[in-house]
Amino acid sequence: TTTTGSKGQSSGTAAQDIHIIRETAELFKSNIFKLQIDELLQQVKLKDSHILKVEKFLHMLHDLIHEVPEWEPKTIAEAESFFKGKVVRIPFVDPKPDPSSTNYKVDYKTPMISLVGSFALKAGIYQPHGSAIDVLLTMPEELFEKKDFLNFRCLHKRSVYLAYFTHHLNILFKRNKMDEFLQLEYSYFNNDTLLPILKISCKPQDSHISDYNFYKTKFSINLIIGFPYQIFDSKKLLPNRNCIRVASNEPNQSLPATPLYNFSILSSTTYETYLKYLHRAKKQTESFVQATTLGRLWLQQRGFSSKIAHSGTLGGFGTFEFAILMAALLNGGGNNGNKILLHGFSSYQLFKGVIKYLATMDLCNDGHLQFHSDNQSSSKYVEEGFQIPTLFDKTTKVNILSKMSVSSYEILKKSAQQTLTMLNDVVRDQFANVFLTNISRMDNFRYDICYDVVLPNGGKTKPEELTNSTFGPTERIKFITLENFLVNKIANVLKFALGDRIHFVDVELVGKRDTFPISKRKANSGTGNLLNFDLIRVKLLVNPSESEKLVTRGPKHSEEPTPEAVHFKNFWGSKSSLRRFKDGSITHCCVWSTSSTEPVISSIVNFALHKHLSEGTRILNDRTKQLQSFLPLPNLPASSKTSVLNLNSFYNLKRSFDDLYRIIFEMSLPLSVKSILPVGQAFRYTSLCHPVPFAYSNPDFFQEVVLEFETSPKWPDEITSLEKAKTAFLLKIDEQLQANHGDNYKSFFTRDESIPYNLDVILLNVLTPEGYGFKFRVLTERDEILYLRAISNAKKDLVPELEKTYMKFTSKYVASVRHARTLETLSHSIPFFSPVVRLFKRWLDAHLLLDHLNEELVELIALKPFVESSPYSVPGSVENGFLKVLKFLSQWNWKEEPLILDLVKPDEELESGSTDEDPKSTEKMNLGQFKGIQANFQNLRKTDPNGMHVQFFVASKIDPSGILYSSGIPLPIATRLTALSKVAVNLLQTHGFNKQTIDLLFTPALKDYDFVVHLKSPSPLKISSGILDSSEFKNLANDKLLNSxxxxxxxxxxxxxxxxxxxxxLNMKYKNSVIFFSHRYMAVNGGEKGDRNVITGLIKPFFKKPQKFRVNMDYNSKPIDEQTVELNRDAIFHEIAAFCSELLVKFDTD
Amino acid sequence: MVAKGESVHSMKNGFLVVPFRLPVTRFLPGDESKHHYMFVKKHQSKVQEEQSCLFVVNIPLLTGLETLKSAFNKIFAQYDTVSHIEDLLYHDEFGLREVDLSRLTSDLLSTGTPEETRFTPRNTALLKFVDEASVNNCLSALRKYSQSDKSKSIEWEYTSPSVSALLDFYKPLPKDYLKEDIAEHMSIFEQREQQAQ
Structure with a gap:
């Protein structure tokens, strides 16, 4: 017991130590973070001159508003006739009031004017695209009656009020000659169609620029018409109440709640309340405004805003909601009302506190946060969920999160969790990932799969045309608009249909108009469209471990159908069937089929949207299939129906290896076998082509294996003899293999050229009965000693060459084992890594670069978006992973930045956001290791500041040197890789990610080279490399299956x-002056039959100008005068032509 | 001072410029004036092996002793010269032997011959003649040739590898040869090791 006790104590002490170390690291980090934050806040500050400019206008506007004449009460009919023949129209919300049956009066009396929003709070920041200043015009109480909150009454009153105000303001501007530069438009506040506002912006003026023209400040002004505080009984406007009465067929049926409508009205009464609430928080908390700014930046970079999410955005949570939540947490927020945030917190602490709250507390399903905007009592987390995001103000009865949809809340929470992990990261600097990277700029980078959904008649589609969905009166009052209804419908259908195949779904309405002329009633008037959008974009974040499963399992079958079973059957219709599973249970389910080019998700989305919207709906996605077809299709049975995530072809190869492994291990040899270590690409699922039996033309057909014997003092102490001795052992293995298994296994020897200057390396190649090939090289404990000895014995000028040789040996014989093992393990937890890295290799080979890069380097680069995914998610599709690899490459400033990878499973499932007791933390790289690697990089750059010799520094715990796989890459290759990825990303960002751009992406730019040699091989290699043309007929292909x-x-x-x-x-001959490029995989990139290749060349810039004649200049030259020579291009071209002889088809020179 | 490159006969440091007309190929624009240029100079050395040698710079692709012999013989024929070429030394076109790992890891295999320690820079070699007279005859013929009209230039005949030659790189090593080679090498190695002890 004593032992256990002390053990427990010591581990306790260790834990404490770790805690202290962590805290120190965190403190250090938060100091750096603080400096970075200060700098950032300084950069986004609003310019004082801009504020003064716009304030001048606001004062003038204030005076003008008072000049608008008051009106006498009018009927709707009278109001309508007032506007007849005038420019301005009344922006009535739907449904427009019927003048004949409307009894109430509309009116205009001078409003209360006040500034609200960020500008009023002095929490605004400079925005490159400008920002809006909110001016609140509160309608006087006398214009309302108690029941006006019912049936759109107060909204119609407001519309007329706004129109009358706009009409006069327009006249006043004209009178003051300000119409030259001022622009008046209607808009919807936060995209809420119930809330039309007037937007004032400026146009540039060529001459006589008015003092009031604030065009250069990029501000616009929102004139929001509000209702007086507490004008209506707020209890009646709670989210669960109905405030729009419609005739129902069944008189006793209770009407559905109208939460969107209720919120719109109630929140129109509370603008000032919340301004005061936030102002109080600001006064009490020094860093409140700064933290709000951090929140604003964080939200913006992730595409969140205060806009209403129900009409399709990542909305409902903008700076305002962030600030309210922060203020509420300063007043409590814990289960017992304990304070989550303290007034003395720094901006970083406040920001992190809010993020942590969002990340770890559930405000939707299991609980909600309530607070009091009058500060009467503290905020409290209540464990009661309403299944909608809830931040409830007990004082005003407003749910601050009403504009959020469940989907937008889920994505917000996920974003907060990711950010919390970043903020807790004590190893890396995550500042840029948290605040500076805009992840919402391009959907295809952020989401795994996107679809464009076009309704049967596009924007003109009428509700009746959605044959499989009903948008009746109850739907109308619940969702207010058809747009909202559709967004909600699609999100719900897809969530149910896709289940755990996806993490999140986001729905966006594309082509939505935010503003409209004051001469129009609503945004889509005059466009001919019934709907305020052109198409619907569905964006998914995929769960890779479930996405490709074949069966969607529903509820268990029972005699009495359960409501779940009924729902399942109704939802899937004919697709639903009953199946018996291995465990004996009979279950409702749907069975799907996989494909090599399209994810199962695509089939499900197609089926579900057709069934639940309309058969006429078109679901467009012209990239997934196109891109995935660039993955070489193996000539295996049913390969076109095999998912990209299916690794069976690799497993078959591994099984074949396991048999051979056993045979060799059991041999009796002079020295017994210690280990047989597979290091080939297929063992880690990264080979460009799938392993296909008997497809020996594939350059990766023979998979490498490193073989080690028991240690022995007898190995020769000289390199040639050592290699010969190794060969002697391989010969013995060969002998026994042939003697005992010669019927099944074939074997032979080849020379290996992978270690420069070591011409005596011999490999044993074995062909297995299953049709696979393996090549064995022998590693001894003596090798390293000898390579190191060669370095120490060499003359100084040879040392660099010998160091390269040593490095090559290390990477090929030693590090390869660690690399293979690590990547194999990682691949199992990152399903999309295999297809993504293979596609990336295809891209590199299309651009003739793959042959110049180590496979390991390529694989590590492709791992980046998976293991260091922040601020994005781990890729969940081929397209997303591939794009992120390109994006990373395009942005990688390798001269100044090392790529440091933590080769452990990415922690996606982080629910709590806490890293304290993370069992994986021991595997993860710690600060010391990270700093050590950084120091290695800095040392490297001291000797090679511009990356002339080593460009890509790629390190991990298994290779802290960072240069094992990247040294020896010619500089032009590295710069070309960067340039090509920049072009690619730019192409996609400007011309979209579609069929055409994808084709371009894989088309090599042959014009960039000094010459291009087109070759044709007499024997096509496609079939013998095991590659199937995706266009080939299935039967035809099966005939061609290789079998011996x-x-x-x-x-x-x-x-x-x-x-x-x-x-x-050619590369060896001209190594000094010309770099040659070609496709490594002729079967993949060599045309239809795989018999074409090109050799392109770049003459090194140094040789493009005359040089002094020297004996050791090493290039094919011609004399210019008695001392000077220049590169003899003609002679070189003739040499190349002669060298290519029988294969040559065409020779292009520029 | 020579103005136009086409008429440079020798370099300032004594190298003769030896042009060969590029052969006509249908793949490249034909032009009689295009040449390959070799640079040749008498080699001075105290090493016995390297007597009667010319130092040759910029030898065309895949050129061996026989190719060089036949090209030079054509020049000799033009100028009625008698000269006998014996060998091509240190020609390592692809830089395979720039580093001798074996020698760097052990002195056991060193035989002390200049072959092991001597080499010439890349893209150069020594052309060895049977005697001093042959070297001098060759040089004087080359001198005349380099000064002659370009129209008399000899056309270079490149050696082209056949497709099957390229494919032969993939061929397995004959096992018997390999066994013999290993056995032989190992016995030499053991002998030397014993001697060293």
Whole structure:
């Protein structure tokens, strides 16, 4: 017991130590963070001159508003006739009042004018696209009756009020000659169609610029018409009450609640209340405004705003809601009303506190936060959920989060969780990821899959045309608009249909108009459209571990159908069936089929939206299929019906290896086998082509294996002899294999050229009965000693070459084992890594770059978006992962930034956001390791500041050196890779991500080279490489399935790629002056049959001008005068032409 | 001072400029005036092996002793010269032997011959003649050739690898050869090791 006790104590102490270290690291980090925040806040400050300018206008506006003449009460009919023949129209909300049956009067009396919003709170920031100043005009109480909140009455009164005001303001502006630069438009406040406002903005003036023209400040002014505080009984406007009475067929049926309508009215009475509430918080809390600014930036970069989410945005949570939540948490917020935030907190602490609250507390399903805007009592978290996001003000009865949809809340919470993880990260600087990266700029970077949904008749679609959905009176009062109804419908249908295949769904209305002329009644008047949008964009974040499953399981079958079963059957209709599962249960389910080019999700989205909207709905996505078809399709049975996530072809290869492994392990050899370590790409699922039996033309067909024997003092102490001794052992293995298993296994020897200057490396190649190939190299404990000895014995000028040789040895024989093992493990928890890295390799090979880059380097770069995904999510589709790889490359300033990867499973499932007791934290890189790697990078850059020798520094815990796989890349290759990715990302951002741009993405720019040699090989390699053309007929392909090796192994060479050897020797011959490029995978990039290739070349810039003649200049030259020579391009071209001889088709020179 | 490159006969540091007309190929624009240029100079060395040698710079692709011999013989024929070429030394077109790992890891295999320690820079080699007279005859023929009219230039005949030659790189090593090679090497190694002890 004593032992256990002390053990427990010591681990307790250790935990405490770790805690202290963590705190120190965090403190240090928060100091740096503070400096970064201060700088950021300084940068986004509003210019004083701009404030003065717009304030001058606001004063003038204030005076003008008082000049608007008052009106006498009018009927709707009288009001309408007033506007007849005038410019301005009344922006009535739907449904427009019927003048014949409307009894109440409309009127205009001078409003109370006040500034509200961020500008009033002095919490605004400079926005590159400008920002709006909110001016509140509160209608006088005398204009209302008690029951005006019912049936749109107060809204119609407001519309007339706004129109009358606009009409006169327009006249007043004209009278003061300000119509030259002022622009008046109607808009909807926060996209709420119930809330028309007047928006004033400025146009530029060429000459005589008015003092009141605030165009340059980029401000606009929102004139919001509010209702007086507490004018209506707020209890009657609670979210669960009905305030729009409609005739019902069944008289006894209670009418549905009208939460959107109620909120719109109630919140129109509380603008000033909340301004005061926030103002109080600001006064009590020094850093309140700064923290609000941080919140604003954070929200903006993620696309969140105060706009109403029900009409499709990531809305309902903007700076205002952030500030209210923060103020509420300063007054409590815990389960017992304990304070979550303290007034003395710094801006960083306040911001982090709000983020943590959002990340860890549930304000939708299991609980809500209530507060008191009059500060009478403290805010409290209540464990009662309303299934809608709730931040409830007990004083005003307003739910601040009413504008949020469940979807937008879920995405907000997820964003907060991701950010909390970043804020808790004591190793890396996450400042840019939290505040500076705009992740909402391009949907395809942020979301895994997007679809454009076009209704049967586009924007002109009438509700009746949605044959499978009803938009009747009850739907109308609940959702207010058809747009809201559709957004809600689509989100719900997809959530149910896709279940755990997705994490989130977001729905956006594309082509929505925010503003409209004051001569129009509503945004879509005059456009011919019934709907205020052109199409609906559905954006999904995919759950990779479930997304491709074949069966959607529903409830269990029972004699008496349960409500769930009925719903399931109704939802899926004919698609639903009953199935017996392995565990014996009979369950309702839907069965889908996979495809090599389209995710299962696409089939489900198609089915569900057709069934629940209308058969005429078109669901467009012209990228997923197009992009996935660039993944080479293996010539295997049913490959076109195999999901990109299916790794069976790799598993088959591994099984075949396991058999061979056992055979070799059991051999009795002079030295026994210690380990047989698979290091080939197929073992870690990253080979461009799937392993296909007998497809030996594939350059990756022979998978590498490192073999180690028991240690022995007898290994020769000289490198050639050591290699010969290794070969002697391989010969023994070969002998036994042939003697005992010769019927099944074929084997032969080849020379290996992977270690420069070591010409004696021999590999044992084995062909298995299952049709796979493996090549074995031998590692001994002596190798490293000898390579190091060669370095120490060499003359100084040879040392760099020998260091390269040593590095090559290390990467090939030693590090490869760690790399293979780590990536294999990672691939299992990151399903989309395999297809993404293979597609990335395809892209690199299309652009002739792959041959110049180590496979390991390519794989590590492709891992970046998966293991260091912040501020995005871990990719959940091929397209998303691929785009993020390109995006990373396009932004990577490798001269100044190392790429440091933590090769552990990304923590997606982080619910609590706490990293305190994270069991994985031990595997993760700690600060010391991180700093160590950074120091390695800085040392490297001291000797090579511009990255002339090593460009890409890619390090992880298994390779802190960072240069193992990236040294020796010619500078032009690195810069070309960066340039190509920049072009690619730019192309997608300007021309969209679609069929055309994807084709362009994979088209090599041959014009960039100094010459291009087109080659054609006599034997096509596609079939013998195991590649299927996706257009080929299934039956035809099956006939061509490979089923054996040639009986004579020396005839294998007939179906190999001759161009590879050409390029290899050209690169060796001209290594000093020309860089050659070509496709490594002729079967993939070599045209229809896989018999084409190109060799392109870049002459190094140094050789493009004359040089002094020297004996050791090493390039093909011609004399200009007695001392000077220049590169002899003609002679080089002739040499290349002669070298390519029989393969040459065309030679382009510029 | 020579103005136009086409008529440079020798370089200031004594190298003769030896042009060869590029052969006509249908893939590249044909032009009689295009040449490959070799630079040749008498080699001075105390090493026994390297007597009667010319130092040759910029040898065309895949050129071996025989190719070079036949091209030079055409020049000799033009000027009725008698000269006998014996060997091409240190020609390492692809830079495979720039570093001798074996020698750097052990002195056991060192035989002390200049072959192991000597090399010439890339894109150069020594052309060895049977005797001093041959070297001098060759040089004087080359001198005349380099000064002659370009129209008399000899056309270079490139060596082109066949597709099957390229594919042969993929061929397995014959096992018997490999076994013999290993056995032989290992026994030499053991002998040397014993001697060293």
């Amino acid at each position: 090796f040639p009986s004579d192994t020396s005839s294998l060479s007939r179906k190999m790629d001759p161009t590879y050897q050409l390029v290899k020797y």
